[in-house]
Amino acid sequence: MIAETVCSAVAAAGLGIAAVTAYRKRFLSAARIAAYSLVPLGLVMTGVVGWLADTAFSPTAWAGFAVLGVSWVLFMTTRAVERRGGGTRKERKAAKAAQRDAVAPAASAPSLAPSTRPAARPAAKPAAGSSSDDFSDIEAILKKHGI
Secondary structure: OHHHHHHHHHHHHHHHHHHHHHHOOOHHHHHHHHHHHHHHHHHHHHOHHHHHHHHHOOHHHHHHHHHHHHHHHHHHHHHHHHHHHOOOHHHHHHHHHHHHHHOOOOOOOOOOOOOOOOOOOOOOOOOHHHHHHHHHHHHHHHHHOOO
């Protein structure tokens, strides 16, 4: 009851402001203000405001929103697991069989053990005399551009 009264008062005040704006020869702004001020009145007349007020103070409605939230979380979780896992069990078996058939018959399965080859050694630092070679490249570029 109070929400309907407040919405009606807001609509009346907005229409009054629109009338003053139209009196000042700003008809486009007046029409826009009138449109905005009629929205709360339309919501009251259609019953949306009453429905919202009943919903906001209803524990059943809030429980319904909670159930919808849980449903959404479950849906998103299952979608994420499905994407990560590769689909259903049949789809995973089919993908595994296709992968097994894609490997050449003479090829062995990849080893999961650590490599027995020695790790590649990092490149040795250049000697002191070779640093001038690096600068000679830079000098050539600078000379090319006339610097």
